[in-house]
Amino acid sequence: MTRWRQQSGDPLTLDRILRWNLAIWIPFGLLPLLIAVHDASPARTYGMFGLFALIALCHGVVLARPDSPVLPPRAYLAVLALVLGATSFILTGGAAFYVVSLPQFWLFARGPREATTLSGAAAALTVFGGTIEQGWSPDLLTGNTVSTVIAYALGTALGLWLYRFIGQSNERQEQLSAELALTQEELAAAHQRQGAAEERERLAREIHDTLAQGFASIVVLAEAARAATVTDPERCAQQLTSIERTARENLAEARVLVGAAPESGVAPGSLATTLRRTLDRFVQDTGLTVDAELPDIELDQHTRVALLRCTQESLANVRKHADATTVGVLLTEAPGSVELEITDDGRGFVVEESHGFGLDGMRRRLAELGGELTVTSSLGDGTRILATLPTQRQE
Incomplete structure (x- = not known):
């Protein structure tokens, strides 16, 4: 039974087979014996x-505690073989009981060799028990003897085939399990690589939208401040303050990116207030005219950050x-x-020929929030530049 449990790989399947075997063995094996012995002598x-x-x-016992x-399964099979021989002796033939058993x-043997040996011993005892009173003669090569021998041969052939079939099925299952485990490992590695690539892209976008834009502003302001050092000291001082x-x-922003500070970018509150500060800085640094209509609209933090980054990139x-x-x-705000x-009256460009990181970064940032x-x-x-985002509840 241990071997069958190992071979089948599913104890529930084996237990189900044993229950079915018991359901067949009792009505077709044991009960006919009791009926057949009814007219025998009291001793029999x-x-x-x-x-x-x-x-x-x-x-x-062997079913409850295999x-x-x-009482190990091997001992039970030995008892069964003896019972088959004794039954054949009492009833002068027990081929039918042998076939059902x-x-x-x-099912209970540890392997095909043990099953073949014990079932062969049971077949021999069945034949011997049926002939012990009548003695051996060629006329006995019919009925009980022939049926028992044929049953043993067919049972052995079928049992060996089943062991081979189950063994091949288990090998295939183990192979598929190994392939599945390998595929899962490869998939996990692919997900890890994808996650790392997405994180690099996110960091690159954040660096471009924050640090890179800030350094670009510092360079422009520093060049202007240097030019105004002698001619316009007051303007130079303003530009140094902006720097x-x-x-x-x-x-x-650098502290945020390295995880040394909590998430920042837009303080909780009105996006309009944050955009006005950004536009005031832009006017102060560039001297351009800005016409803005910024009503107070309650938006969640992710939406505020995305719209601020789009504004900063567009202004840059x-x-x-x-x-x-x-x-x-x-x-x-629309329903x-x-x-x-964001519009400007500048020189313009051919959109189809533009492949800058800034516009692509804005598209990806908005797309992550369901916008465009x-x-x-x-x-x-x-x-x-038109950025559209679905609105969510205020966080």
Whole structure:
């Protein structure tokens, strides 16, 4: 039985087979014996009842505790073989009982060799018990003897085939399990690589939208301050102040990126207030005219951060590329969404030919929140940036 449990790989399946075998063995094996011995002599009748009680008891024990050292499955099969021989002697033939009991030798044995040996011994005892009173003669090569021998041969062939089939199935199952484990490891590694790539992309976008833009502003302000050192000391002082403020903001953003400070970027509250500060800084640093309509709209933190980053990136592009004189910023709320429109009257560009990291970063940032970015521009006609995001409850 231990071998079958190892071979089947599913104890519940084996237990189910044993229950079915018991359901067949009792009505077609044991009960016909009790009926057949009814007209026998009292000695034979009592002997048959004794054998019935013995084998029933042993069968119950081995089913309840298959690993018990008191009655291991091998000992039970030996008792079964003796009972088959004794039954054949009492009834002068027990081929039918042997045939019904034959599956047990393959279910309870530890392996095909033990099953073949014990079932062969049971077959020999069955034949011997049926011929012991009549003696041996060629006429006995029919009936009980032939049926028992044929049953043993067919049972052995079928049992060996089943062991081989189950063994091959288990090998295939182990192979599939190994392949599945390997696939899971590869999938986990792929997910890890994908996660690392997404994290690198996120960090690159954050660095571009915060530190890189801040350093670019510092460079521009430093160049302007150096040019105004002699001609406009007051303007130079303002630009140095802007440089200091921008450097402090970059330092704060750097601490956020390395995890040394809590998430920042937009303080909880109105996005309009944060955008007005950003636009005031932009006007102070560039001298451009900004027309802004920024109503107070309650938005969640992720939406505020995304719209602020889009504004900062758009203003940085205006400063570096547009050669504009006027910038327009319009924040509006629609049912279920919020829109931020940034326009300029600069030189414009061909959208299809633009592959900058800034625009792609804005698109990805908005897409992560279920939004989209629309860029409209042409040479000489300025640029229009429209960021649309679904609105959520205030956090």
